[in-house]
Amino acid sequence: MAMARFVGVMLLVLFAAISILDAHQLQVSAKEMQYHLDSSRYGPGSLKSYQCPSQCSRRCGKTQYHKPCMFFCQKCCKKCLCVPPGYYGNKAICPCYNNWKTKEGGPKCP
Template identity: 50%
Template sequence: MAKLEASFFFFLLLCIAVIDLSQAGGEGSLTRAQCPHACGVRCSKTHHRGNCLDTCNSCCRACLCVPSGFVGHKDECPCYRDRKTHDGKPKCP
C-alpha cells in the first residue's frame, strides 16, 4: 500500500511539473504583480529605462506577457507584439 501511495505522489508531482512547464512563457502567463520584474529585465540594457519601463508595464498589464530577453522574441507574446501607437508603430519595447 505504501508503494502505491508513493507512486501516486510521484505521479502527481510529475503532472504538476508538466503543467507548469506547459504554461511557462506565452500569452497570459504572468500576473499583474509580476509585470514590474519582467519589464525590469526587458528594459535593463536600454538608455531610456524610464520610458521603456512605463511602456512595457502598460503592455504587460494589457497582455499579461513580456517576451524573454532584452530585445526581440516578440513572437512569444502576440498581444505584446501587435500593440501599436496612434502612428501605427510598435508600442511595446
C-alpha cells in the same frame, strides 16, 4: 598561375565564412526554439499583474531609455499579461505584446 591561386584562396575564405554564418544561424534558432518550448513561461497570460514590474525590469535592463521602456512595458504587460524573453525582440511569443501599435502604426511595446 597566381590568379588561379588567388581565386582558390578567395573561394576557401568564402566557404569558411558561409560555414560560420550557418553555425551562428543554428545557435540563434536553438535559442528561439527554447523560448517556444517555454511558451507557458513567456506566452500570453503567463504572468500575473503583480509580476509585471520585475519582468519589465528584466526586459528594460540594458536600454539607455530605462524610464520610457519601463512605462510602456508595464502598460503592455498589464494588458497582455506577458513580457517576451530577452532584452529585445522575441515578441512573436507574446502576440498581444507584439501587435499593440501606436496611432502612427509603430510598436507600442518595447
